[in-house]
Amino acid sequence: MAAQQQRLDGVANDLANANTNGYKRVRVGFADLLYERGGRPTTSDAAQLGTGARTIDGGRSFEQGNLRDTGVPTDVALEGPGFIRIKLPDGRDALTRDGDLQIDANRRLVTSTGATVSPTITLPAGVDASQLAINRDGTVLAAGRAVGRIAIVNVRSPQSLQSVGDNAFVTTARSGNAAAAPGTILRQGALEASNTDMAQAMTDMIEVQRAYQMTSKAIQTADQMMEIANGVKR
Amino acid sequence: MDRGLYIAASGMLAEQVRQDQIANDLANATTAGYKADRTAQATFGQLLLNNSVTGAAVGSQSTAVQVTSVVTDFTPQPLKDTGEPLDFAINGDGFFAVQTAAGTRYTRNGQFNADANGRLVTLTGDPVLGRNGRPLAVGADGKVDPRALNVVNLRDPRKQGDNLVAGTPAGQATGQARAGALEGSGADPTQAMVDMIASTRAFESGQKVIQTIDETLGKAATTVGSLN
Numbered sequence: 156m157a158a159q160q161q162r163l164d165g166v167a168n169d170l171a172n173a174n175t176n177g178y179k180r181v182r183v184g185f186a187d188l189l190y191e192r193g194g195r196p197t198t199s200d201a202a203q204l205g206t207g208a209r210t211i212d213g214g215r216s217f218e219q220g221n222l223r224d225t226g227v228p229t230d231v232a233l234e235g236p237g238f239i240r241i242k243l244p245d246g247r248d249a250l251t252r253d254g255d256l257q258i259d260a261n262r263r264l265v266t267s268t269g270a271t272v273s274p275t276i277t278l279p280a281g282v283d284a285s286q287l288a289i290n291r292d293g294t295v296l297a298a299g300r301a302v303g304r305i306a307i308v309n310v311r312s313p314q315s316l317q318s319v320g321d322n323a324f325v326t327t328a329r330s331g332n333a334a335a336a337p338g339t340i341l342r343q344g345a346l347e348a349s350n351t352d353m354a355q356a357m358t359d360m361i362e363v364q365r366a367y368q369m370t371s372k373a374i375q376t377a378d379q380m381m382e383i384a385n386g387v388k389r
Numbered sequence: 390m391d392r393g394l395y396i397a398a399s400g401m402l403a404e405q406v407r408q409d410q411i412a413n414d415l416a417n418a419t420t421a422g423y424k425a426d427r428t429a430q431a432t433f434g435q436l437l438l439n440n441s442v443t444g445a446a447v448g449s450q451s452t453a454v455q456v457t458s459v460v461t462d463f464t465p466q467p468l469k470d471t472g473e474p475l476d477f478a479i480n481g482d483g484f485f486a487v488q489t490a491a492g493t494r495y496t497r498n499g500q501f502n503a504d505a506n507g508r509l510v511t512l513t514g515d516p517v518l519g520r521n522g523r524p525l526a527v528g529a530d531g532k533v534d535p536r537a538l539n540v541v542n543l544r545d546p547r548k549q550g551d552n553l554v555a556g557t558p559a560g561q562a563t564g565q566a567r568a569g570a571l572e573g574s575g576a577d578p579t580q581a582m583v584d585m586i587a588s589t590r591a592f593e594s595g596q597k598v599i600q601t602i603d604e605t606l607g608k609a610a611t612t613v614g615s616l617n
Contacts, residue, residue: 182473184500184512185420189550202459204406205413208420211512213500216473236531312503331505366418369578373412376585380408383596384401
């Protein structure tokens with residue numbers, strides 16, 4: 156039951172983020188627990204009894220979300236595997252697929268949550284967002300002059316990235332270091348939608364609920380049997 | 390004491406084992422590639438009863454019930470489409486080979502991941518083996534050709550937990566690996582519910598037998614010897 160509850164938490168999180176740009180749905184895995192010898196009424200080693208189920212972290216599903224055209228010059232969407240490299244306000248390097256970029260008070264390119272694009276791209280004074288052009292390889296042109304390049308990177312094991320909230324991920328020992336992702340292109344004026352599949356999330360939720368209900372029935376039955384055992388002595 | 394008492398108690402214990410097995414099946418009703426169990430019960434040694442006056446055989450009498458084995462049903466289950474590039478399912482018979490600290494193990498749960506070295510690993514971090522017996526590398530596009538996965542037949546497969554199965558490999562299996570799908574759990578919830586009811590009732594019958602024998606013994610202790 157505890158395992159099903161964790162899965163439901165995952166599905167609920169996915170549904171809550173159905174409209175979050177660049178959100179990647181959670182992948183939950185299940186495993187059976189250890190098998191043990193049955194004890195007294197069992198008479199051979201062939202009688203092994205299972206001890207339940209647990210969830211295992213499957214990371215995120217990095218399936219491409221749909222691209223949505225916004226026409227906003229500072230919006231970028233990644234097509235293909237990879238991330239935009241950013242620096243979080245607390246100084247950590249992180250990765251994101253949320254390309255809802257903005258220009259802050261210091262004329263730097265930042266994400267919607269205030270993390271700066273890394274390496275920092277500062278727009279020259281007097282250039283506004285409409286004069287901004289972002290190439291497929293990430294090169295940023297302000298009024299025709301190159302001012303920097305948005306780094307498109309990927310890791311060996313994206314599923315092992317650690318989510319730190321605000322659509323950002325940090326690398327871990329299991330994910331490997333970030334390296335350039337040459338095959339991935341940036342599209343200006345578009346955003347990547349969440350890859351939560353509503354229909355899938357709904358069916359998952361039904362499945363979770365029923366599995367939960369049936370496991371609770373097993374508990375009820377075990378309880379009933381103990382009551383009967385107690386009833387042996389009247 | 391009346392031997393029926395102990396026979397009934399052994400029957401109750403056996404039902405309890407069956408209940409544990411059903412609960413485990415239900416807990417794994419959504420575990421990909423899980424295989425359901427069946428509890429096999431058998432009679433314990435038989436006693437030949439003789440008529441103490443004539444010496445003629447009356448018939449045999451069982452002394453208890455025992456659980457001889459929990460048999461796992463390895464029948465392939467329907468595949469579920471997930472669209473994940475690193476989810477694999479075997480269409481037909483066979484197992485994926487996995488390299489674990491305890492040696493090569495096998496699994497039908499094809500929910501895999503890539504690790505920091507770009508190898509295909511299970512969600513618990515063990516490398517998945519290819520046809521050449523070595524760990525498989527995940528391609529630059531984040532995919533693995535399902536034909537590269539080793540799908541083997543097993544002799545005497547035994548479940549070990551963590552979705553792993555131990556056994557002796559017996560050549561290539563006929564099953565085909567497919568990407569973007571997972572095998573459903575083999576636990577049949579309807580069957581489990583029915584089994585659970587049957588098991589509870591059998592347990593209850595055992596209790597009634599004990600109560601009845603107890604009543605008989607009570608009569609023997611109080612009524613037979615009383616003088617009024």
